[in-house]
Amino acid sequence: MKTHQAKRVEITIEAIMQSRLTDALSAAKVTGYTVLPVLGGSGRSGEWVRSGEIGRASGMVQVVCIIRPERLDGLLDAAFGVVDKHIGVVSIMDCDVVRAERF
């Protein structure tokens, strides 16, 4: 089957920043993304688990976008405008997709 190169961007960010991030992505015409709940983890602020969170201040979510390579810079500029000073991880991977017209 023919595949097409794309970029997969995973942004793990504080739950409180989710709507700001997705609004910024939409404004940058990145309308395709998936939001995943994060169950827990460990980082510079120590260990945490989602079940132990009582507000939205310290939980995390992951926003996953798959886009054409030439649109990567626009996405990163939009995302960094929001998440630059916040706790989180941004990672970029090469991937292949089957239906290129969807990205």
Add this chain to the structure above:
Amino acid sequence: MDQILSLAANNLLSPIILSFVLGVAASLARSDLSVPEAAAKALSIYLLFAIGFKGGVSVAAHGVDAKLGLTLLVGIILSAGLPLIAFGLLQVMTGLSRLDAAAVAAHYGSISIVTFVAATSVLQSSGITYEGYMVAVAAAMEAPAILSALWLISRGGSERRMDSDLWREILLNGSIVLLVGAFFIGWITGEEGLSEISSFIVAPFKGVLCLFLLDMGLVAGRGLRSRSGVLKPGVLAFGLLMPVVGSSLGAVFGLLLGLSTGGVALLMVLSASASYIAVPAAMRVALPEANPSIYLTLSLGVTFPFNLTLGIPLYVAVASALTGA
């Protein structure tokens, strides 16, 4: 003095406070006891609705008196002013940066609605009445502290702007909407409305509160266990001193307003408590460089347990002594 200690001891041994202690102890002992996330959220929705509704019914029954507006104003003044005192104490007692100190200070001007709910339950158990509109005062004390903290930061030369998203975060967070909304539903429907749903929101209230506080104990204990290392002795001491300072101011203003014994106790509780839901969320947006481990551990792991186990019984006892009840 003996009477104060006796009343405090009786309240200390109430099921709701002992449930919280059980949660903290289980967590510190690394038990696998946990309350499912969805259940904890449902319990909190129930409690906020019930306390807001009953507050509204009380206002409908007794009418709006002249003290309502003044008490709301005092609540706003306390919420805006307490962070300034907290900030001063933090600068004297701790080596926290200006940013961290301002973030911590914001938490101590705002309130903990769970502490407030627990206090109302203790008052009811003791047969002490209070002004129903104290629920509205609690809601009014959520936000001003955040503005004070941002002002403290701007005085240090670092500008922080309040955007519309942040305003929405502060004023329309789910807890506030539910609490204020239920208050107005109770106010509109009055005693008749209460009688329709009393078997749901009156009878099970204390049992639900016990389960919720068990979960809060687990959360507080977990936070203490995993993050206690971030609290230096000065910061820890602040977490225990500030509730005493806040409650003292609450007592003074409560007496000046001529509130009932329960009203004075609740104003003391509101002034003594520290936010761990609304303000942390606002601080993560407005002051992302501030260390959340410090302010969350301090408000949820130190001040909340202190208020729940020792503070509430003492505030109720002191309010009783001051008002001669």
